Amino acid sequence: MKIIPILITSVLILSGFGVIGAGYGLESNTTCKTIKLTVSPLEINDENDKYVEINLENSNSYLMKPGKPMLPKIVKTFELDFGVKNIKVELLPKNIRVYKIKKEVFPSPALLPLTNIKMTASKVVKDKTIYQNDLAYPSCWFEYHTGCGLSKKGDKRVTHVVVDFYPVRYFPAMGKLLVAENAEIKISWDKPDRKPLPENGEYDLVIIAPNAFANELQRLVDHKNNHGIKTFLKTTEEIYKEYGGADKPERIKYFIKDAIETWGVKYILLVGGLKNTIWAKPRDDANQGSRDWYIPVRY
Incomplete structure (x- = not known):
């Protein structure tokens, strides 16, 4: 693969350019964490006579949306206490450079479904609404989302904050890349007012099954309880009567x-x-199966 020559121009970008969120005061129950990132040198490689491929050695993922420019991204996951509130994330890109390129950035291919049927990869078709635009893609330096689950060690429940940092932003109509060589991520959150989970759980295990299996499973429930694992059975019929929701x-x-x-x-x-x-x-339907399942499934 051939490395193509590029024109590099150093520029000073005002702090706050493309950054989501403004400064805010921290209250007494607010905790703040800051980390600094260093971005590895940019690699621009010839993909073919029309496109170039953009890489960063320390990126751990790619921004890939069918037909849109395929660009590297850096994903950082943070673990906070379960039940925290008012999570705020700021990201400040630093030491931003401008790269001029003569070819377009390679567009992301369409995703193929997981199937046993042999399929041929479809031709890559670029999204002209993006490639003919003089605005930056992506439109911001970062995005983030939150969720709950087990910690990395699997020993407790935590709140996950996943930050997608886009160190390379592309101006297709101008043939220009903005690349942040460094960045600073700042996360703040409020501690929960109370413990979101019981200190001492009443139960360790719940078994969910249809009523048709209840008699046989009761033996398992008794066995678990006799061995110190506090267990109870909840039938799907009971759940459907007691809980609302879009589907089962x-x-x-x-x-x-x-x-x-x-x-x-x-x-x-x-x-x-x-x-x-x-x-x-x-x-x-496309989202779930219930009618022919003893336990409904989500797709």
Whole structure:
């Protein structure tokens, strides 16, 4: 693969250019964390006679949307205490350079579905609304989202904050790249007013299954309880009556959330599968299957 020559111009970008969020005062119950990132040197490689490929050695992912420029990104995940509130994220890019390129950045290919059927990769078609635009792509230096789950060690529940940093931004109509050589990420959050989960859980395990399996599973429940694992059985029929939701998988989800927050449940056992491997249909629609499942599934 050939490395092509490029024209580099150093520029000074005012702090705050393309940064989401402004400064804010920290209250007494607010915790703040700051980390600094260093971006590895930019690599611009010839892909073919029309496109170039953009790489960074220390990027761990790519911004890939079909037909849009494929650009490297750096993903950072932070673990905060479970139940924290008012999470705010700021990212300040530093030491920004301008790179002039003569070819367009290679567009991301369309995603192919996971299937056993042999498929041929479709021709890459670029999104002209992006490539003929003189605005930056992506439109900002970073995005972030939050969620809850287990810690990396798997020993406790935490709040995850995932930051997608886009160190390379592309101006297609101008043939120009903005590259941040450094960045500073600042995260702040408020501590929860109370413990979001019980200190001492009433139960360790909940088994979710249809009523048809209840009698047989009761023996398992008794066995677990006799060995010090506090267990109870909840039937799908009971859940559907007691919990609302857009569909049956969502009702199951809300029950599990309630079981964790109310009884401190640590483990969930789902019992059930397709009612028949010959005539049963796995999907009711594009999002879920319920009718022919003992336990509904989400797609």
